[in-house]
Amino acid sequence: MxxxxxxxxxxxxxxxxxxxxxxxxxxxxxxxxxxxxxxxxxxxxxxxxxxxxxxxxxxxxxxxxxxxxxxxxxxxxxxxxxxxxxYCGNGDLGRVIKELKTKNKVATEEFVWSIFAQLVTALYRCHYGVDPPEVGMDFMGTGGQIKPPTVAGKTQVMILHRDLKPENGIAISPLDFP
Structure with missing residues (x-):
């Protein structure tokens, strides 16, 4: 077809x-x-x-x-x-920021923290190939020696996002909209 x-x-x-x-x-x-x-x-x-x-x-x-x-x-x-x-039907973060600015409003603190948490967990997955540690785990106690994940003894590719901006890949779910 x-x-x-x-x-x-x-x-x-x-x-x-x-x-x-x-x-x-x-x-x-x-x-x-x-x-x-x-x-x-x-x-x-x-x-x-x-x-x-x-x-x-x-x-x-x-x-x-x-x-x-x-x-x-x-x-x-x-x-x-x-x-x-x-397809992200609710648009991207850039659209939300423009809409808030047009209406002369600001996002709620809860919304900002929600977006921040989603962004950090997504970036962690990109960088390390796994989900971040659970909240409260002493992952900083590793002395900064977080090692990239390995599969069959080979180091996995770590992805560094080169173009972070509100219009790129930060999709808004209906529950998150301020």
């Missing part, structure tokens, strides 16, 4: 230097997803390698506070890549 037959485009929700982001519905089950449509024809080799690394990293991350990556589709004829990801 071709991509056109498999997905219904609902709306354009954003754009960047190499493509657009659309809200789509998978026809087989009605699931709403986000599709990043990236044209790589004008990308340098280094940019293509970074793109490949990005979807490789996204495909390996699974955490409730990290936007889920589902699959990619390579359209050779148009030299486009379509990345299918979790």
């Amino acid at each position: 071709s991509e056109v037959e498999e997905y219904e485009v609902l709306e354009k929700i954003g754009h960047g230097s190499f493509g657009v982001i659309r809200k789509v519905r998978r026809k087989s089950d009605g699931q709403v997803l986000c599709r990043k449509e990236i044209n790589y024809i004008r990308m340098s080799q280094k940019e293509r390698e970074q793109l490949h690394a990005e979807f490789h990293i996204l495909s390996s991350l699974r955490h409730p506070n990290i936007v889920a990556y589902y699959r990619r589709e390579h359209l050779k004829a148009s030299q486009d890549l379509h990345l299918y990801m979790e």
Whole structure:
């Protein structure tokens, strides 16, 4: 089944230097997803390698506070890549901040702490590949010697997020909205 037959485009929700982001519905089950449509024809080799690394990293991350990556589709004829990801219907943190500013309001302390906790646990998963220690555990008592996780004696790749900002991957759940 071709991509056109498999997905219904609902709306354009954003754009960047190499493509657009659309809200789509998978026809087989009605699931709403986000599709990043990236044209790589004008990308340098280094940019293509970074793109490949990005979807490789996204495909390996699974955490409730990290936007889920589902699959990619390579359209050779148009030299486009379509990345299918979790759709965050309540928007991102950037939208919430703009909305609060427009209404001349501030976020509640509870909301700020909730976002901070979600961000820290997601970053910990990126950096160490595991969930953070339970609250109250003396993980600082290790003398700062937290070691990266290993699998079969090999050190796991640690991911350092290079572009932290409210618009990137900090999705808002309905329960969190201030």
